[in-house]
Amino acid sequence: MNRINTLFGIKYPVIQAGMIWCSGWELASAVSNAGGLGLIGSGSMEPEILRIHIQKCKKATTKPFGVNIPLLYAHAEEFIRIIIDEKVPVVFTSAGSPKVWTPVLKEHKIKVVHVVANVKNALKCEEAGVDAIVAEGFEAGGHNGKEETTTLVLIPLVREAISIPLIAAGGIATGRGMLAAFALGAEGVQIGTRFVAATESSAHIHFKNVVVSASEGSTDLTLKNMVPVRLLKNKFYNELFQAQTSNATREELLEILGKGRPKLGMFTGDIDEGELEIGQAVALTDDIKPAGTIIAEILAEFNKALKEISQID
């Protein structure tokens, strides 16, 4: 038992990342039932949809689960009201300041975790009173930091700077990756990409199939001058890449981005025209399996890899 297990009241320090269009109540409850912490990704939901997912999740598991909220989203305040109302035990916040909502959530005995990509923001989180921090490296899928610090370098830097529990994210999909994160000083891992290919993920089967067949070099961190985001290199990405190479204006880029591209790709399954957010760990994700099996395999590999390493004298 480490501080992450104790904090959330979970058996294994494995957190399934809250991901738009992929992690609804089915995935979150499956992960929580398997002993990890499942997160509902609210970023692609309307408030009443979020409420339904929370209610279904509560019916599907008696174990703790959480909701991820990107604080810059228009519905953030309403989400928080629903979460308090529905007595969700854990909230992961990202993309915004931890100062505003952390005290409100903690007043309602909700555990608060904030996601950062650098030491500066980790220190701000600790000051704001969050219970734990997720530090997410360059290899992570979706939105990402501007410093491009990789998980291998970021985790020990954040570990050194803060004293509250630390969860590593970015590039972790296997037991070996989890063990590496622990070696670097993390007490838990947040895993996204691997769970996109979980049976219970609400990603469209076309997207899941692309995820299990992708390999190294299949993703790129793009839109660096706007909002850096790691995407799978599909037709839509190529258009975006070309536009940036020919110095498209912000307006032109916004037009290419359009509206609803993430839903189109990840949920509706248009893998050419849709925006497919995914991490470099896609190269380590080779099959579609139930979330419980994924967790069991990660833990078995963690223990096996740990046994194989000896002290150096």
Next chain:
Amino acid sequence: MNRINTLFGIKYPVIQAGMIWCSGWELASAVSNAGGLGLIGSGSMEPEILRIHIQKCKKATTKPFGVNIPLLYAHAEEFIRIIIDEKVPVVFTSAGSPKVWTPVLKEHKIKVVHVVANVKNALKCEEAGVDAIVAEGFEAGGHNGKEETTTLVLIPLVREAISIPLIAAGGIATGRGMLAAFALGAEGVQIGTRFVAATESSAHIHFKNVVVSASEGSTDLTLKNMVPVRLLKNKFYNELFQAQTSNATREELLEILGKGRPKLGMFTGDIDEGELEIGQAVALTDDIKPAGTIIAEILAEFNKALKEISQID
């Protein structure tokens, strides 16, 4: 003892990267005397200078050491003749095909290691008969791969693909980083950036001072459309960045790059106008110390961090 120790006949599986303008005979022999494997970085040397460094290194240590050769350099063939002539026991090759010189070197009982940044080239190396592979992630300093795969993701992919010994590189500067690399399946680590700040490194003291004061976000992988290289963000880098942002032609970029910029920065100590090649591990490098002390600290931290991790059940 693992396969890397046995292969090179060294006490600790810690390899000091061959780095232009930083790793001459003084650094290489200090690392080898401390039980690691020191490499002379030939990429910034004329052939007769390399011969002098090899001869001085042989006088300074009775332990095995090696030379790193970027195969695309004009002097590569001459370097190899000198290495055979001087009976250097180990050669690390990079930037070029392992097919041409591996058989020649092995015929002279020289151990050959090649540096790669993706699985495809790792497989080519194994086919070419090299003795071991260095897989180097996105966070590494200097020249780098186009896929941008980070060490955390790259090492398990290469480990899975090949059966010969694997050395991890990129972002490793501490015992925790080394333990993470072992968790991912590496049997040795190649460390560059941390050794730039070794007392025995031939980097100019101005460059060493910049290295120990730099932090996260201080480096960037630039020149992605020509030869990707990770540099410290100084005045020279900023000019290069501006030129690329305004779509400078290849010729314009070559003019900015000029000649002798790496020497100017790293060896002569002009930290504004020089090209400073360095990895993200710069953020984990905080002091100038003898190479032997650096190695002892890395090993002590490795052992301590390993003790702190328990099996999960």
